[in-house]
Amino acid sequence: MNTSGLGELEAVLAVARHRSFRAAATELGISTSALSHSIAALEARIGVRLFNRTTRSVSLSEAGSQFVDSIAPALSAIRVAIEQAGSFRDTPSGTLRINTSIGGARQAMPLFMAFLQRYPEMKLDVVTEGRLIDIVVEGFDAGIRLAETVPRDMIAVPFGRSQRFAVVASPAYLAGHPAPRTPADLASHRCIRTRMASGMIYHWEFERHGETMTVAVDGALTLDEAGLMLDAARSGAGITYLTEWQVRDDLAAGTLVRMLEDWTPPFDGLCLYYPGRRHIPAGLRALIELIREQANA
Incomplete structure (x- = not known):
């Protein structure tokens, strides 16, 4: 069997996360038809159907579920290795995915603009939604929420003022x-x-x-x-x-x-939060340093 590129495997994980080809294509920055063709080509190459498709839904097949369980840890390890290698660069590069609320994004916009100006090789992919999600499962590097809603197993970095x-x-x-x-x-x-x-x-x-x-x-x-x-x-x-x-x-x-x-007394404001893992991507580390720098200004 010919080996496939990491892009195909990332595509499988994106469709598995979203249960939608359209949402996964949006995340990956490609067309829905291109994503569908890539998945179909991979399925043909390995000889099994990874997804059950109907006009209304997409779900993992039994083989697809086992496949995702097998490749997800390996791809995570590869991403970490790439990030660790990239951390030796003088200037961070790549894409930082952040999940937050609409209000959180609006308050963080000056921070985002200062970050992009300082690190022109970085990209920010900010997704806003009201519900509080598991940022690890959903594939985000970090989240921004009110301090009281940050999950306890996350590392939180306060930024901005207290609120009322x-x-x-x-x-x-x-x-x-x-x-x-x-x-x-x-x-x-x-x-x-x-x-x-x-x-x-x-x-x-x-x-x-x-x-x-x-x-x-x-x-x-x-x-x-x-x-x-x-x-x-x-x-x-x-x-x-x-x-x-x-x-x-x-x-x-x-x-x-x-x-x-x-x-209406004051309460703790927003926090950037991320998983308490050993390695922090260079871009996220740079954003954290900028938050602390602004706090001490």
Whole structure:
């Protein structure tokens, strides 16, 4: 049997991760047809079907599952060897894959731009999603999330400032509704509820002088994206609960008004996190050094 290139094997792992040729092709930066042809050629060469395909789904065959289990550790070892060899370069190169939320990516964008300017041979592949994933299983080098959500088996590097939540509404809404003085007063208000990535409705959290309170707010509108919540609050749809970072421009412009500020103490902000393995890719090590450099500036 002719030996195949590592690219074909990486393609198999990408399709196995995503259970989708289209999503895997996007990750690999090739066309769906090229990916399908590559997988089909490999299957023909080894004489077994690796994936069961229908018009709606892609799944590993029994042979494919065993094949993936066998090649994944070997490819991981090869990647580490390549990264270790590349670490002797004066300038890091390659692609760094980072998983984060939309808000996390927006806050980290100045860091990303400074990193790419300093290391022009590096590329950043940033994927945003609300759900918290296993970055190792999904093939990411690192993640960026709020400190309280970072898995305990990961190494976390804090960056940025601590954060606070903010309860805000438009002047138009408050013109017809008296501002709440305590979290309990929210029961008589229209609130813009938050649906989390898990599907659960988020309960607003408050604390003052050691007293904690969780409020399951009510309202006619439930959303799952901060930008939509901001638009709704600006239009007078009700009270919303977002981070200071997300509402700072509106507070400065007067398009939103803050309430219950003494009930929203600061909490730990974002962290870059990565697996606690012995070898760190040169690009990730350079990003960590830049974070620490900025923190000490």
